[in-house]
Amino acid sequence: MTLSFFGIRHHGPGSARSLERALARLNPDLILVEGPPEAESALKSILDPDMLPPVALLAHDPKSAHRASFYPFAQFSPEWRAFRYALESDIELRLMDLPVAHKFGLLAAQERADNEVEVSRKEIVSAEKREEDKAGLADEPQSETQRASESLSLNLDPQREFQRFWREAILRDPLSYFGQLAGYGDGEGWWEKQVELGQRDDQSLFMAVAEMMTALRESLGGWAYREDMSESERHEFRREASMRKIIKKAKRDHFERIAVVCGAWHVPALINPPPLAQDRRALKDLPKSKVVVTWIPWTYGRLSAESGYGAGVISPGWYDHLWESGATQGALWLSKVARALRDEGLDISSAHIIESHRLAEALASLRDFPVPRLEELNEAICAVMLFGDHRALKLIKSKLMISERVGEIPSSLPATPLQRDLQQLQKRLRLKPSPERQEKTFDLRKPLDLERSQLIHRLKLLELPWGELGYSSGDGTFKEHWLLEWRPEFALELIDRARWGQTVESATIAYASHQAQSLTLSELTEHIKFAITADLSPLVSVTLNLLHHRASVSSDMTQLLNTISPLADLAHYSDVRGSRIEVVDEVINSITPRVSIGLFHACLSLNETSAAQMSEQIEKATISLQRLERKELLDQWFESLLSLSQRDSLQGYLLGSLCRLLVNADLLSDTESAHRMSLALSRSVSPTQSAAWLEGFLNGSGLILIYDDELWTLVDQWVYGLSEDHFIDLLPLIRRTFSSFTPAELRQLGSKLSRNSFLSSLSQESEDVELIDHERAASALPFLERMLRQ
């Protein structure tokens, strides 16, 4: 019996190629591959012609869908090659790793323990607080936790921390670590060079890798069990113990030539196992949970390191190219790039390709590489084709380097967790998907209906518009009226959304956060509202952060202004609900000063309609800010409104309404406001501007005129002083202003007019001076009265 170990680099096309050759040479009768043993039965479908990588094995706990593990494979993944080789040549294939059932079981236990710790810690804190309260030394609870974390961090040894950091970096991709030590960009370059340099015998290359790893791991403290292991090291030990257990079983099963394929890191621990007792102890009595394994389609984008995948590769597209055509095909890659760039509208000639190739080769030789790597090729492309502009390289990044390839799985395979989660929700909420149109009315005060509404809102955010919100009568109602219609293509879209998460909730958060990236400022504000109705607080904070960033660079003051009021309301009401969203404060604190500074420019040269809109927005924002009761912010805001209201170049309506806002906020005294009005209504100002000012100032409420005689007199005098032409021009405007008052106000104004001091004084005067034609004057009175009474 022989055991051969193949330490591979996950998703490394170089090691995939070497592995294929080595396996063919060895001709084993059993292949053991690193992977969850539960997935063995799922491996059959790999040979299905509809199975197109990149795909991933998804193991999840059907009871709690947030516990899930993905095992992605591309066509250039060595594991994938090993699977295919075994299945195609009918060789027994087994997976070896810590069963996912234990992994989830351990996670669940950990979570429970964490919860307990959390609870007990809270108790401690509150107990301490009580103590301190008694002693009259009440401190903020925040500082308590701070102190706790400080004492925690004191226990950590920096030397150890540093070592752990490196350990984890190496663990992620040990061959890249060697590559970097040898001066290569990544492990792929190193592997290629080893193969290129004439190590035609792949078996000896794998042996060299094993020796290197042995040296590396010995220097990092070996692989035997130690008492002072960290939790992640302990977990790793458990994994390797399971691998050893499975290898041992394979030996007992009388196979002749066993090939073991696993990450290079694990090889030393499998070749030279520590005492058996340690393994037994590590694997004894592990908690278990239920596990379901399925295949799901994957994308190169999510295989790339950018997506946050631990064993991710930088450019799957390039590896795909390497796998399909080999490292020496730089010219082919350049032609692909040229093609993609031409599609983007850049003029790339064949001469460009030739020159890029030459520069890449010159660069490679300057850096002592036999063949140009992706770095050299990219740099050559930049210098020759793109005139040094790195940004243009981004055009082809997602297309070529990462590649937009999406995997496919046979349709006969079982459902994704997202589908299952939705089915369960639909069942629990008794909300059957039916292709016919249904009308439903939900009473949001009932918990069941509230959950139903939230589900439909969430699906809407997932872009599965199951329901349309119908008309509901009146504001502030607790009823929602829905039109539900389940379309069959939703099933397909659900599969597509499966990669965003396992539950409707998590998928919606991930998907909607992604969508939010491309929204405009005002759309983002809408998005936040949706997120709140769908009760997704993580999404709210993500969107708020985005809004924060977008708002900081936006120069569109109108849009910014529009965001203040909804945000302030959000801050206010989240306070009431008790679920405080911290970011809102921060966003408001940053937006409000910006708007205060930029408002003047936004208010310049507005026409009548936009001035009305602007003043409405300003008023809304002011009211919301006042409701927030944050003094500093409000002071700054009113300061800017004050200075704004003194700019005569602004539109009259805007100025008038600003003035009114300030009067209402008690920032302008009665005398000051009268002064302002008399200035606005003075002769030098054009009558249209004055009328607009008046409209803005009075804006829907005549009360101020009823109670403030001085203002009333001013208005009266102004109307009286208008020339005939102007009066006729302005009559509609003034009428419009007054018609917005309530009948009661108008009546009071009318009666005020009838005992009007000004007119009577005028008439007294006129008796003295005999200048006024009473008959003519009297003929105007009914009209004036009618106008005011209206």
Next chain:
Amino acid sequence: MVKHSASKSLETDQILRAHAELEFSAELTVLEAYDQRQRPPHWRLSPWAVKTYLLGGTLEDGTKISPKYIGNHRLIEIAIATLATDRALLLYGVPGTAKSWVSEHLAAAISGDSTLLIQGTAGTSEESIRYGWNYAELLAKGPSDRAIVPSPMMKAMSEGRIARVEELTRIPADVQDTLITILSEKMMPIPELGSEVQAMRGFNIIATANNRDKGVNELSSALKRRFNTVILPVPSTIEEEVSIVESRAAKLGRALELPAERPTLEEVRRVVTVFRELREGKTLDGKIKLKTPSGTLSPAEAISVVNSGLSLAGHFGDGVLNAHDIASGLLGAIIKDPVQDSIVMREYLETVVKEREGWMDLYRACREVI
């Protein structure tokens, strides 16, 4: 940067600014002695040694080579690799990113001569790229080799050296096109004599151009195609930029004999931080996004802010650089457009500077000026 053709007879220490090959002649000689690698024809050093000269390093015998360019070493490698092929090199970038500096040092290291220089201006004529005539000679004896006054380009071709063209995009388009024949055919015809000058091996061109003033005289695509372009970026990390600004400001301060003390690292860091944050449109911790002003805010400008601050501190202050000395220079460098930029700056002051711990003095100093 001052371009200066100093006559060789002058004392080196009297010269305001010495040529690279003179200032660093010691380093070049040591490198030449130790360089075992293959050298392209007519190159004074091998590409590897040129790289060491520019990026700095330590030789086997412990001789330290000072770094001439602090930044991405890959860019320098691309530049050297380009010159080793027969393609010409175009250094592109915003003003103040050491384009001419790199070009000078590359020419010094490769040809041992950085003086074959054509300064591009709107008035640069074809003669200054090709050749002129000694008219006395021409009138007396008619066209002959002796009557030709060679341009730096012609000299570089016949001697197999590097020619430098500064501010390529400022040269009128028709004159630029003279370079096409030189670059593709590697020869310069002299129709008056029915002869030509053929370039010797080792000849190449380093051109610099400024990508801020777009459309001055955009290169024709025929010409563009003959250049490999390397864009020299603004420094990528704050440490890099602080070290550039600090070392250059100290050096310049010495040269101008400013009375103030060396700039404190803290103040330099503050200037650089302000520049970087505004340039990148976000705070260093990435938490707050910012609007960017219209100016370039290059390291060269940061250097001059520190220098003018130093001179203010030295002549009018207490000799130690503080927030007040920097404020005016800082605002001058940032506010180029009185309306837009001042909004940007005020927003920055209110939302970032005011809140930042220990920056209140800078906030106050700036608010006094703005």
